[in-house]
Amino acid sequence: MPTTRDPETFSRLDAPFAVGEWEVHARSNEIRRGTRRIKLEPKVMQVLCFLAARPGTVVSREELEAEAWPGMVVTYDAVTSAIIKLRKALGDEARHPRYIETLSKSGYRLIAEVRGGVQDPPDLPAGRAARAPWPIALRSLAAFVVLSLIAVWLLPNGSDPTVSDGGGTVPTSGHIPGIAVLPFVNLGAVPEQDYFADGITEDLITDLSKLSGLWVVARNSAFAYRGGTESEPAIARELGVDYVLKGSLQRSADRIRINVRLVDGLRGSNLWAERYDRQIDDLFALQDEIAASILSAIEVEIAPSDRARLGRSHLASIEAYDAFLRGLDHYGRRSHQDTQMAIDHYRRAIAIDPEFARAYAGLALVYVRDAVDGWDLGAEDGLAKAEELIARARALDRMIPQVYFVQGQIDLYRRNYGAAIRSAEEAISIKPNYADAHALLAWILHFAGRADDGLVSMERAVRLNPRVPAIYRLVRGALHYENGDIDRALADFEAAVDMSPSFQLSRVWLAAAYAAADRPGDAEWETREILALDPGFSVSHVRRAFPIRDPIYRERFLDDLRRAGLPD
Known part of the structure; x- marks a missing residue:
């Protein structure tokens, strides 16, 4: 049976200790069993050590987030991803656990025996090259670049409470409360x-x-x-x-x-x-x-x-509104089951009140993300359903900004840059404080070859959303990368990966930026991450899937990926 320990002793990790059949070496981020050695990411190791300090005790998701990601607001899947990786390394199963038990709506509990002690804090590996490989499941390339943003943009994203310009706001002329x-x-x-x-x-x-x-x-x-x-x-x-x-x-x-x-x-x-x-x-x-x-x-x-x-163009029934809010809640949880439940609730809201435009817009967002995650629909089928739904929503109420947000994404995916810009600007005109629409406009401007204008839009987005989500870091980093400001680009890309571990798109740009910074080891490490689970991912795929308008920028990006080791 696990023994109770002072949690503080596990915050100072130096000497190895044992968890079940495994010997844990926190300093080197390794677990060992006999001749077998497995490298863990620092964040995953922190989660293991935090659980090991409290064997037999239920530890909440919030406690794990505070320990491994202090001062950050991370995506909902950050802890889940760490637990999955930890179970895989330990050879554990969620359904029949021998090491880590999941308690619904409560948290996680280490049920394996913990033996040994710890002393001084380790010097954690510095830089990206010291990190263990992190699995990346690259989605269908047809919608990989643009649509994957929708899957992250309208969720409670991983965030960093700091802003690179040194404050939570961007200066503006005149004072607006x-x-x-x-x-x-x-x-x-x-x-x-x-x-x-x-x-x-x-x-x-x-x-x-x-x-x-x-x-x-x-x-x-x-x-x-x-x-x-x-x-x-x-x-x-x-x-x-x-x-x-x-x-x-x-x-x-x-x-x-x-x-x-x-x-x-x-x-x-x-x-x-x-x-x-x-x-x-x-x-x-x-x-x-x-x-x-x-x-x-x-x-x-x-x-x-x-x-x-x-003005409200339509007052839904309370029953329809309740179904809509349930759909919104499940949409934000981002899992296969929750996505299906979101669809069911939105459909129920529409069935109760066929004139409820916001329910159509909400369902359109789900279908676009569903196409990205590849659960039930192909990318084109998802786009077609989303377009049909937002057309219905627009016919009922032209003042719903999410309609234009989705349309802007679809227009960009189809390389209709002017229409995409107009759609994002229309969303902003309806909702001037729509932070994600400002960020979307910056992303479109990046692909359209207008990086300086995109940075201005990103300043507005960050002012409205000062805890800087991971998706914003990616967009701002791509704009800096396009402008040749590689140091700033790397700072944003690395922060995006740390805040949202499963955010695969940022890793592609990070590999290119490492190559541009003449850091071949780090660049090749990121490329191995990509190829580990998607051996067919290649430069030619990037050329087809990434809607970069400027041929000079596109070729520079592709050349950096080649130098990072991505095959043609």
Whole structure:
């Protein structure tokens, strides 16, 4: 049976210790059994050591994230990926575990015996060349480059709380007030109602984001503070905003109770607070009332064009809206099962209310990502379904920005650069604070050969989403790489890989950037990562799949990949 140990002893790793049949050498990131040696990634080793310090104890996903990725908000699959790699190395099985047990909705528990001790902290290997190979399952090349972004862009992505220019915001001319809407707390007796509280929060962020006279922190950065203990002034300083909105929600069968508090980010004092107790059927009117009260409290003027954006063209039934929020929740969990459940909930919302345009747009996003992940549809089939759905959504409501976001991705994939740019700009015109649309525009401009313009768009995206998701790192790194600024490109690519371990696209650019930086060892290591699970991946595939317009840039990119060891 496992023995209880002081967790602090495992934070200082020097002497080997044993877990079950394996000897663990943290300093060299190796596990050994007899003559067999297996190299682990540093992050995977950290997870193993953290579990080994607590044998027999359930360790939550959040605890593992805090230990292995301190100060970062990582993708949902970061811990899962580390556990999968750890089980594979140990020869363990999830269904019949001998080493690591998964407890649904609770976390993980090391059930193998732990023996031996540890002393001083190891000097972890420096640089990329010291890391163990990380499996990369490259998807269908037809949609590999462009569409894989959709699979990451609209999710809670892996993020880094720092920004390379030294702050959480990008300077702008004149002062536009900023606000962060933190995730509402579900006070209901049913924890499964968290999706509803999250959906209400996201809708409020979306409504406020349509205003040109206010800048609103993106969902990804705001939701990073879920369950945190930071004070409102601390959060305001980190995000560079003037105001912080906090709230709680309790839903019963036919009623909803919401408490909302708007805090001055500088002083920490309440500017406005209200408690609402309404019939559930009044939910949409209540959302509008809360948004109006916020704008009144911070004295934001609403331009005529903003009023048009704020109007609701269609009020869905509460039953359809509930199904829509369930679909949104499952969409964000990113697994095969959750994707199918998202499709089912969106379809149910449409069946209940065939005029509910947002449900069509949500379903279009799922189908595009589904094509990327290759679970049920080919890339072209997924694109065709997505186009059909967004056409229906546009016919019902032309003011849904996600419609143009998806269209921009499809246009880029088909190398219609002008149309792709116009689609991204249309999404921004509807929702000026749409951080992901600004990042999408930067990505399109990168492929269109307009790197300098793309960097300007990325500055806007980072200002709105200051915890800088991994996907933004990739886009900004590609823009720097296109401009020949290899040092900055490498910083972004490496951060993207660290924040989102399964984010395969960034590794292709990272290999090219290493070659450009005359670091052949690192470049060849990244290429081995690619070829390990996809032996057929080649330069010719990249030429076909990556929609790079400028032939000079395209050939430089391909030459760097050849120098990295990627076969023709």
